[in-house]
Amino acid sequence: MRVSTGTLHQTTLQHLRASQARLARLQSQIASGRRIERPSDDAAGTIQGMGARGALRARAQWSSNLVLARQHAQATETSLGAAADMVAEARLLATRADASQSAEAMAALARQVDGLLAGLLDEANRAQDGARLFGGSDTRGAPVEALRDEAGRMTGVTAASRAPEGRLLRQVGEGTLLGVNTSAEEAFGPGLELLTHLIALRDALEAGDAAAAAELQPLLDRDLERVAVAQAVGGVLARRLDHLEERLAQEEMRLEAARSQFEDLDIAQAVMDYQEEQTVLEAALTLSGRLLELTLARYLQ
Amino acid sequence: MPGLTHTLDVARRALMAQQSVLSVIGHNIANANTPGYARQIAHLQAEAPQLWGGRQWGNGVTLAAITQRRTQLLDQRLRAELSGLGGWRMRATVLAGVEELLQEPSERGLGATLDAFFSAWSGLSSNPEDMALRAQVLAQSQVLAERFREMDGRMERVGREVGAQIDIELAAFNEKLAAIESVSRQIAAAEQGGGRANDLRDRRAQWLDELSEVADLQWSEGPGGAWTLRAGGRVVLDQSGARPLRRSDLNGAVSGGSLGGLLELQAEGLPALRERLDLLARDLIAQVNALHRAGPSQSDFFSGGGAGDMAVSATIAHDLTALNVSTSGLEGENDIALAIGQLRESRIIDRLGMTPGEYWSAFTGRVGTLAGEARFQAENAEWTAAAAQAARDAQQGVSLDEELAAMVSTQNAYLAAARVFDIASQMMDTLLRI
Known part of the structure; x- marks a missing residue:
């Protein structure tokens, strides 16, 4: 399959963006201590918590x-x-x-x-x-x-x-x-x-x-x-x-x-998830950097 | 047998052909990051041979065509995904705003205000002689009414913002439509003399991609370059010109894209949510007033008919003694206060189906479900649109490695042709020195 240079960049960026979004959400949850920050995070849980x-x-x-x-x-x-x-x-x-x-x-x-x-x-x-x-x-x-x-x-x-x-x-x-x-x-x-x-x-x-x-x-x-x-x-x-x-x-x-179970965050779990996601993002950044550097242009004199 | 002049001519053609190929490669590299650009391919072919001495002698190479690899199927798939993405993204944005104004789950939302209202009445029922508690009931009731009015006003404002955004999207749609019409005419003019106006087609394709995020489009190009662009089944552009969409044309004409998402929210989503909020206010006003009217002052407690104009009646706001705590008016009796406080647990909302708290939780849950679904669908649509884009780019996107490899190959062919030219030229010199 042909992989265009644009696709390579876009795919890399999209994965990085998704990973950063997950990190941002975890960060916000940890800062607020709440699992449900808005109803769309878990509509059923919101109803129970309310x-x-x-x-x-x-x-x-x-x-x-x-x-x-x-x-x-x-x-x-x-x-x-x-x-x-x-x-x-x-x-x-x-x-x-x-x-x-x-x-x-x-x-x-x-x-x-x-x-x-x-x-x-x-x-x-x-x-x-x-x-x-x-x-x-x-x-x-x-x-x-x-x-x-x-x-x-x-x-x-x-x-x-x-x-x-x-x-x-x-x-x-x-x-x-x-x-x-x-x-x-x-x-x-x-x-x-x-x-x-x-x-x-x-x-x-x-x-x-x-x-x-x-x-x-x-x-x-x-x-x-x-x-x-x-x-x-x-x-x-x-x-x-x-x-x-x-x-x-x-x-x-x-x-x-019950309210806490529905609304509050399991901080220990969230911190572990955050560290895991951070590791994934760091690995993705490292690999993306290497992958994007791999081009024939670097080897042509 | 052809002479040295022929050999020089073959080498010259080869140099020119490779130079053309290099130019196309350079064009591709230059546009590697240009949105919508489709990789161009220089097609070389052997020149027609010449008959000399009973033999066919090759005449070298020539540039036959510069083509693009573009498949309508992949274009349509991408545009369908972009249309879905535009719609869900817009829904997610608007509904996230509605979620924000609810401020739930928290102690700042309407749920807490409703509970404070019932608690104030319940507190008064526990100490019905206390005028300070009557003042507390009045204050909490005013806060509740204000909260309803504020929420209704904010939802109305969201509706107005959606209307304004529809106008903006519509203007952008019509502007781009005019641009597509203009470039389509340029394409027709450019291709009259033969060949394909690749770069102009790229530009049009890119604008069609962008327009797909605004509305669901069907683009068709018939034989001879006749084009038709439909939005929701309605022709908005053809040979005779662009037919810009007007606000009055939109209902039912556009269902996808950001415009479709906004129209759906304006026609159904937001009015339905506002109506649900209004129902809560209406039923609450009716129930509280029915109980309150049984007291000595025989006055309504709330004025207004819904969330938009709910208020504590002026009579009570100006005279706390008009606030009925009991039907008898005896200071120790509390049947009205007790009954209003107990409305917290009574299924009085929506044809006696839910308690006020349950109804509000269900309302919040519904907004959450709608917003969550829109966000989920928008995220999904981003991935599917990216996949459709990748599938199209796999065919038409520029790969720098591929272009560089072709460039090296072209350079080698050019060097070899130049060498042929050089040798033939030396042979010609040798011949001339004889």
């Missing part, structure tokens, strides 16, 4: 939601703990009231109960970052309003929330919505009876009616039990949040590994 990126971003947001949900749950738990302590103390004060107590002693007990009542009202209206904990999905206004007489004594309570049964739903996973709040009714009973029981206890103590105070003790036991149940439900929520957090962390690790 899917993993999207899933990672979603999980980052759900993790953030989970942190807020945990803060809400912890605040509720703290508030319920304080309420339980106060109810337990009120129950203890109720047991101290008996007919042998003087009127002053009974009045002192009544004042203590009144103080606990004020504390419980505070807890019922407790807010976390401006959002009421026990107001259902109406988080702005106080969920419990106290009715007072002219002297400022609390004579009753009324539920003021516009959505007392509303659930505060938070997204903490793919399709996973969690209700993070405890309603006032779940914590303080129907019609906020825990507070009305304490008002009744205070009134009984003020009146020196030890029998009425004694009758309230089983009701306070039930109130205490209800608060404990609400605390237990909060504990379940906390464990669920822990479990979800762990799952999100595992998913993030898996997704990051």
Whole structure:
């Protein structure tokens, strides 16, 4: 076959160009550390990598939601703990009231109960970052309003929330919505009876009616039990949040590994490929130089 | 028997013939690197003999013709490959530009902006009372709308650039067409007196090669030098003259070459990609607005009907309280924010077929596939065009070694003829001294 001088040059140049292009691509990949620098490098891998990126971003947001949900749950738990302590103390004060107590002693007990009542009202209206904990999905206004007489004594309570049964739903996973709040009714009973029981206890103590105070003790036991149940439900929520957090962390690790597998470069392999390609190019340059020098013109005098 | 004068005449013809051969060799060497040049061959033949004394006496050598080895089949094969190369190379260039504007896969692309939009709503749903988070939703939504508009604008600009490039290619095509017409007429004039206008034919062939990269061409040359050049079946040049292509002639007339590639991108490729982007924006606007309208302000969240004019509605942009977080409007409720945040996982795009993220990934993958295919085909076409060029050059290209070998052979023949001339001349001197 005839080989023209132009073909010899063109073929040599084309191979050198191809080798240089491969080297340039490897160099760029090594510099960026990425196997896929543009979608056309691997369209299927790009789709998979982008899917993993999207899933990672979603999980980052759900993790953030989970942190807020945990803060809400912890605040509720703290508030319920304080309420339980106060109810337990009120129950203890109720047991101290008996007919042998003087009127002053009974009045002192009544004042203590009144103080606990004020504390419980505070807890019922407790807010976390401006959002009421026990107001259902109406988080702005106080969920419990106290009715007072002219002297400022609390004579009753009324539920003021516009959505007392509303659930505060938070997204903490793919399709996973969690209700993070405890309603006032779940914590303080129907019609906020825990507070009305304490008002009744205070009134009984003020009146020196030890029998009425004694009758309230089983009701306070039930109130205490209800608060404990609400605390237990909060504990379940906390464990669920822990479990979800762990799952999100595992998913993030898996997704990051998948993203890296699709998009990132195997640096060791790429460096070896680069060295191999460099060797090939050097050999091609050397041989091309020699080949192109081989011409009859060099030997003709 | 012929005399010494005859011998001198034979030697003179030999010297002239070898000198002609050397001239052709020199021409070949001079054009060894000239694109499109076809090696020329000087054909020598023995002069017609003379009858003397009942014998045929040779009259030496003469230059019969200077020919080229050019095969139409190889020309056509190369031009077909060049046409494919021109088309794929142009597609690869334009689609690489489209790929660039996507900025994927990364944290700078539309995929990340879409996720930031949904995350902002999801974040608001976790803390619906927080006005700062509403402002964050507004800001992310404005960024998303701006990103859609910017991307749509850039794709439109790519379309305009393709249109401008079509005009440039068309002008270059018509300019070269006029040049081919001119050189064809020169060839016809030069060959009227016999012989072949090799160098003019080379020039025309080279221009046809170059034109093939712009459009798919069919060149035919009939008996008597009648030529016809077709582009996509349409006659653009014949004996009656050139018929330059106009913009209005192009649709369907040109399918190959860079012009064909550009026309295909302008008619189908780019509008289809832009329409897909628009579909994502349209469906997203519709779904978000449908959810948002259920709230107290009853207003749309986004204005605009697609990627090109998408924006956050002026009502919300100027008054954050018009941003609906819940249907009731109670500050702790979050059903609308939650639902919009959950659109991230909902199959709401393209007739409820894909989630926004999946759709965008598929879109990016499609651009990648198209760009990768164009790049792959362009690289392949470079190799096949080079192979076709090598096949043609194997027949018509200049080999310097071959020419140098022929030059040495010619030089030897010239030296020998000169020696014959010298001896005959000495014999003539001897004779004259008697």
